[in-house]
């Protein structure tokens with residue numbers, strides 16, 4: 339749960355180094371699995387020569403990801419590559435080039451994934467032209483509804499917009515490969531959509547023969563109180579993109595896809611390092627640890643506690659506009675004024691800096707959100723220690 343800097347200062351980690359070290363830093367089982375594999379063999383170029391661990395991990399991911407149907411797995415080294423694979427296989431299988439993705443979402447920084455991303459203008463600055471024919475639509479970010487409506491009175495205007503405006507005016511379903519969505523926005527500020535948003539997306543995909551692609555790079559592996567966020571809605575996506583916590587910090591990405599969709603011929607997509615046996619050893623040990631300790635349950639339980647306490651802070655502090663989350667993926671959005679909801683970005687950055695100086699690691703996200711994503715092994719006492727630092731920070735800064 340802690341990190342120590344070169345001067346010996348100890349930090350309580352509420353970031354998991356971007357939702358990655360879900361089972362904590364330096365987990366002895368993961369370290370041991372990596373050491374053992376390094377002594378055996380480092381590399382086998384798994385796109386030509388399978389190694390046992392690569393196959394084992396593929397079987398494990400097929401087993402634990404939502405959807406009781408045959409699947410295939412493509413391994414890579416990062417989240418952005420997991421998305422690139424999904425983008426390419428969706429085009430390959432459907433023969434259609436268009437994609438829908440969401441404003442506020444983050445899918446990576448290589449050209450394909452950047453083209454799907456919609457979280458910050460500076461990600462795009464000087465990099466155009468991007469991959470064409472991606473239509474970005476508003477996410478169900480109810481605190482800042484793009485349509486200025488209120489849930490549930492809105493009747494899900496964001497879904498209506500996709501179905502009755504986008505698909506009918508600018509994006510013919512016959513040319514559309516699929517919809518790429520983060521089930522909970524990550525970099526966009528830990529925005530949890532209403533449940534029917536995800537279910538309605540599924541319905542739109544089924545009605546129009548579109549692929550539903552979940553980016554679970556940040557939400558996967560117990561983070562949200564389920565092993566995968568899709569389980570909250572009992573939705574079985576056609577493609578699931580994974581990375582970050584998959585190997586607790588060892589670089590690895592995976593695209594898990596319905597077999598009948600990943601029907602491309604050998605060589606359509608490949609790489610040198612994906613499925614590297616050391617990464618697979620780290621991943622298998624990580625998954626074993628998450629499953630044997632049922633860490634998603636701790637995530638749900640302590641996530642609820644964290645939400646409860648932060649909602650108390652919201653009552654007390656004038657700058658906390660919104661508190662939201664699922665499991666240990668919790669966002670606190672700071673505003674200059676609770677009525678106008680003007681983002682308090684500088685204040686958010688000050689909170690981050692002060693917490694850092696007092697030994698608490700948090701992350702920024704969205705316009706002015708503090709992101710809480712501690713390792714899933716966290717205890718109630720550690721949450722209280724972190725929240726005491728946060729409380730003193732808000733008091734000290736008169737927020």
Ligand SMILES: Cc1ncc(COP(=O)(O)O)c(C=O)c1O
Pocket residue numbers: 356415416417418419421444445446447520524525553554555556581582
């Ligand atoms: C939801 C999501 N998708 C994709 C990515 C890209 O992953 P990577 O940085 O490993 O390329 C990220 C990274 O933050 C992410 O949060």
